[in-house]
Amino acid sequence: MPWADVSSLLAERKEWLRNLVWSLECFIWADRLKRLERVRRAIETLRDDPPELIAGDYAELLPDRLEQRDEDAIAVAFETAPLAYVEDCWPLELTVRPGGETRRLGLLDFHAAWLE
Numbered sequence: 001m002p003w004a005d006v007s008s009l010l011a012e013r014k015e016w017l018r019n020l021v022w023s024l025e026c027f028i029w030a031d032r033l034k035r036l037e038r039v040r041r042a043i044e045t046l047r048d049d050p051p052e053l054i055a056g057d058y059a060e061l062l063p064d065r066l067e068q069r070d071e072d073a074i075a076v077a078f079e080t081a082p083l084a085y086v087e088d089c090w091p092l093e094l095t096v097r098p099g100g101e102t103r104r105l106g107l108l109d110f111h112a113a114w115l116e
Contacts (some may be wrong), residue, residue, distance in 0.1 A: 051076075066097050 021043055028036045044053055054061060069075055092105045 063095075066095075071098065 024039060024043070025036065028039060048106050053102055056066065058077055066075055089107050092108050093102050095102045
């Protein structure tokens with residue numbers, strides 16, 4: 001790839017990130033200065049040490065990733081509610097790591113309301 005193309009991509013990424021930061025800050029009420037400062041510190045932390053983002057089917061990928069992670073690492077799984085379009089309800093379960101013991105906490109509907 002020619003340097004001009006790489007340079008253009010980097011410039012676009014920086015602009016996208018600036019817009020993202022601006023958008024995040026817009027969600028904070030103007031009188032919440034401590035909250036704004038916390039968000040800005042979090043953004044700086046992410047700039048200095050960005051997390052590994054893994055795209056894929058979390059139901060398939062997550063168990064192995066949790067088993068392989070460093071014992072001291074914090075794992076965060078984020079999903080945008082795809083199960084709402086697949087199931088009427090599903091179990092809410094907690095799996096303790098390490099060890100793998102799974103406890104069923106209840107059933108949820110797609111709004112995460114308790115059914116049992």
